[in-house]
Amino acid sequence: MTNHARRERALLADLLLAEGPDAPTLCEGWTTRDLAAHLVVRERRPDASAGVMIKPLAGYAEKVRLARAALPYERLVAELRTPPSWGPLTNPVVDPLANTLEFFIHHEDVRRAGPSWEPRALPPDFEATIWRNVKLIARVSLRRLGVAATVAPTGLPPVSFGSPEQVRIAGPAGELAVFFFGRQRAARVTVEGDPAVVERLRTAKLGV
Numbered sequence: 001m002t003n004h005a006r007r008e009r010a011l012l013a014d015l016l017l018a019e020g021p022d023a024p025t026l027c028e029g030w031t032t033r034d035l036a037a038h039l040v041v042r043e044r045r046p047d048a049s050a051g052v053m054i055k056p057l058a059g060y061a062e063k064v065r066l067a068r069a070a071l072p073y074e075r076l077v078a079e080l081r082t083p084p085s086w087g088p089l090t091n092p093v094v095d096p097l098a099n100t101l102e103f104f105i106h107h108e109d110v111r112r113a114g115p116s117w118e119p120r121a122l123p124p125d126f127e128a129t130i131w132r133n134v135k136l137i138a139r140v141s142l143r144r145l146g147v148a149a150t151v152a153p154t155g156l157p158p159v160s161f162g163s164p165e166q167v168r169i170a171g172p173a174g175e176l177a178v179f180f181f182g183r184q185r186a187a188r189v190t191v192e193g194d195p196a197v198v199e200r201l202r203t204a205k206l207g208v
Helices: 004-019 032-044 048-053 054-069 073-081 095-111 125-144 173-180 197-205
Strands: 150-151 159-160 167-173 190-193
Touching: 004 032, 004 048, 004 073, 004 095, 032 054, 032 095, 095 125, 095 173, 125 159, 125 173, 150 173, 167 173, 167 197, 173 190, 190 197
Parallel strands: 150 167
Antiparallel strands: 150 159, 167 190
16 A cells, blocks of 8 residues: 555655745745744654644744754755654554645645646545545535535545535545645635635635
8 A cells, every 4th residue: 555645755855855945835924944844843843733733832832843944954854754753643553644634735835836836646546545534624614614515526426515505616636635725726626606605615714
């Protein structure tokens, strides 16, 4: 079985080196150096990474991230490329669950921040893996917004979330992942239905 998390990690590390430390990303206000530091802290400093979800710890988390970002860029990317073998997010059991979408999305954050890009052709098994995870995020996001939608991944059965249907969101699983992780403007999907709901979805804060 392909370890998609490991492959996306390697591709992202290669791209970060190619782009250099000051390239833009889709993460607002973050350069490639900032993004690399975030990912390294997430895996190597669980005391600080909790600040992503726990607001009172956000200041501490940012302090730790900035300290990591001050390292030489090549060292930072090397730490990202070769994570702890038995870390809480990087051990062989958890790695595919915790990191497949994390690295796919952040890989696209760097790819799509430039002036020209095209969606990647992903292997069918990777599309299926992405879709299994995106379904959960889509359900939570749509329920939070009070939107009833059918989500139709290319080549896979569509899923309805609520009724009656207000909108239909369609595209490859990878593009749906980009959409539901809050990068709607960079996602090649179609959103059809009630115009007001379509606009609300395209501008809402989606993701976790």
